[in-house]
Amino acid sequence: MTSIVFFCLFIFGLAIGSFLNVLIFRYSPEGRFFNIKDILGRSHCMSCRKTLEAKELIPLFSFLFLRGRCSSCGERISLQYPIVEFLSGGIFVLIPLFLNSFFGIRSVLFFSLLAPGWYYLFILLWILIFLSLLLIFVIDLKHYIIPDGLNIFIFVSGVALTLLFAFNETHILPFRESFLRNYTLVFSPFQNVFYNHLLGFFGGGLFFLFLFFISKGKGMGMGDVKLAFALGMVLGWPDIVLVSMIAFILGGIWAAILYFSKKKTMRDKLPFAPFFVIASVITIFFGFNLIKGYFLLFNL
Ligand SMILES: [Zn+2]
Known part of the structure; x- marks a missing residue:
């Protein structure tokens, strides 16, 4: 069946x-x-x-x-x-x-x-978010732009996900408001799904907005900033922090490979959204195990 x-x-x-x-x-x-x-x-x-x-x-x-x-x-x-x-x-x-x-x-x-009925809506929203991320990955790679429509769609889906979660929290296993599970206790000041996602939205978004202004828009585009706000809403805090860190590491490695293979110079544009997308996928599927492995390294 x-x-x-x-x-x-x-x-x-x-x-x-x-x-x-x-x-x-x-x-x-x-x-x-x-x-x-x-x-x-x-x-x-x-x-x-x-x-x-x-x-x-x-x-x-x-x-x-x-x-x-x-x-x-x-x-x-x-x-x-x-x-x-x-x-x-x-x-x-x-x-x-x-x-x-x-x-x-x-x-x-x-x-x-x-x-439960709400859970099907929840899964549908996640599927739509992943499809949007797939679109963003390819379009940014080809055109160095993220369509506003997709960022808005991901943000609105993030709000809907958060509300669905908040209203049904009693039916959900403990420590599932973050893909990092119980490690939210270490990294987040709130144990409340609504505040966590609000903090993800402001924390993730404002951090990239700050980077945008200090790099005068050379490091990344405004589309990346909007994507950071949207993903922060979807993933919440502290997940968006891990996503940002992984995205920077992957982007840095990729830029170094291109630079040393002389394919690009430091001034060439590098689409950032694909790294955001890969980092989100890694955090969602493997974030918990990554953090667990990291703490095991230090016997914590
Ligand atoms: Zn033909």
Whole structure:
């Protein structure tokens, strides 16, 4: 039973991923939001403009059948298509599984639709947040910009998540208001989900706003600052601190690799959002174990 549900979720995720690809390819960096007119309309080959047939529009499988080339002009199809589709499919399967185990909800109950109603909304919000982060990752990599619409969407989802959590706190296992679990006792002044997320919003956001002003906008863009506010709302305190630290470490390593391989100079732009996204994923999935390992190093 559950394996059928997983299969359907994955296929549905692939289809959503193919829609995300359309959003990415038709996003014009001049506009700060997505334009509905650009999004509608049939897909065509980026090289010869041939309108794609139905059999060329099947997520993931079309790319495999066509061996990564356009059936008309033979031009290579961007690897972005299958990668984004696959990741989107993965999000629809992995997020419910991971969060069920994190919140102690039995997956059998979840997939039989027997979990509490608010919990389904909670999972849906998390899936939408991960899809937005996937979009931000690719768009910032391509255009060095984060669409305002996505930052606003993540922020609003963060507010909704926090409220859902706050109103149902008694039904949730202890120490689940942070992905760092009981280590919030060490790092956070509050044991209250509402204050933690408010502190994450102001703490994470204002810190990056401060960096933006002292670097006069050279270190990072305003989009990164807005993303820091939004992620702070979603992840709360102290999670946003760990996300920022991991993002700086990864970004620093990447910049050093590029610098020493002479591919870029220090003055070149480096998109920061992808590091933010990777750091968030690491914190959500492995944050607790990272901190635990860190304390074990010092026998604490
Ligand atoms: Zn073509």
